[in-house]
Amino acid sequence: AQTVTQSQPEMSVQEAETVTLSCTYDTSESDYYLFWYKQPPSRQMILVIRQEAYKQQNATENRFSVNFQKAAKSFSLKISDSQLGDAAMYFCAYRSDRTGGSEKLVFGKGTKLTVNP
Amino acid sequence: GAVVSQHPSRVICKSGTSVKIECRSLDFQATTMFWYRQFPKQSLMLMATSNEGSKATYEQGVEKDKFLINHASLTLSTLTVTSAHPEDSSFYICSARDGRGTYNSPLHFGNGTRLTVT
Numbered sequence: 001a002q003t004v005t006q007s008q009p010e011m012s013v014q015e016a017e018t019v020t021l022s023c024t025y026d027t028s029e030s031d032y033y034l035f036w037y038k039q040p041p042s043r044q045m046i047l048v049i050r051q052e053a054y055k056q057q058n059a060t061e062n063r064f065s066v067n068f069q070k071a072a073k074s075f076s077l078k079i080s081d082s083q084l085g086d087a088a089m090y091f092c093a094y095r096s097d098r099t100g101g102s103e104k105l106v107f108g109k110g111t112k113l114t115v116n117p
Numbered sequence: 118g119a120v121v122s123q124h125p126s127r128v129i130c131k132s133g134t135s136v137k138i139e140c141r142s143l144d145f146q147a148t149t150m151f152w153y154r155q156f157p158k159q160s161l162m163l164m165a166t167s168n169e170g171s172k173a174t175y176e177q178g179v180e181k182d183k184f185l186i187n188h189a190s191l192t193l194s195t196l197t198v199t200s201a202h203p204e205d206s207s208f209y210i211c212s213a214r215d216g217r218g219t220y221n222s223p224l225h226f227g228n229g230t231r232l233t234v235t
Contacts, residue, residue, distance in 0.1 A: 043229045044228050045161075045210065045226035047224075091161070103149060103166070104151060104166060105224065107161045
């Protein structure tokens with residue numbers, strides 16, 4: 001079974017600074033997707049960024065980028081120019097890409113990000 | 118964009134009663150929906166996968182008879198918590214995948230339901 005580990009229960013960053021959230025995962029599969037979701041106090045799950053495992057290039061979405069290290073099974077999220085609105089719980093998630101495989105997302109325990117003004 | 122509506126957003130019920138939570142895809146057909154449970158300050162744990170027109174697939178440790186799932190149409194899945202107990206109090210979130218898309222299309226989440234059993 002796949003597992004996702006987020007070793008940082010809480011992180012804080014100064015507004016306009018950069019912060020990196022860590023995520024490691026364990027799988028025996030070669031094809032899969034990785035995601036970072038944001039959950040603000042409203043509890044709405046918002047997709048931040050996604051990475052296909054077959055792609056070597058790291059995904060980027062505006063101020064959000066990932067460092068995907070497939071061999072190390074590491075998938076960290078970097079938030080640049082942090083804004084107050086970035087404050088939320090961030091969840092790393094894994095999904096199999098096997099045909100007929102489960103579509104379910106396996107989530108890490110989350111990292112609570114605080115942005116200080 | 119695609120929207121998933123979950124209702125109610127909050128519900129308080131007495132112990133022993135049943136509660137139904139609805140998850141609707143508003144502008145797409147969802148052949149598959151997922152029900153998650155989230156305890157305070159915890160991660161989301163998949164409870165079951167709801168498939169339109171067939172039985173739901175439950176994760177290990179989830180009681181089928183307690184958490185009844187019905188996916189009767191391509192836009193609606195319901196989760197009924199039967200004979201609710203205080204330990205069922207939690208945040209329940211549904212998600213759905215646009216059936217028009219490929220297998221790789223992203224999931225869309227509802228806003229969640231806060232269930233409190235007194």
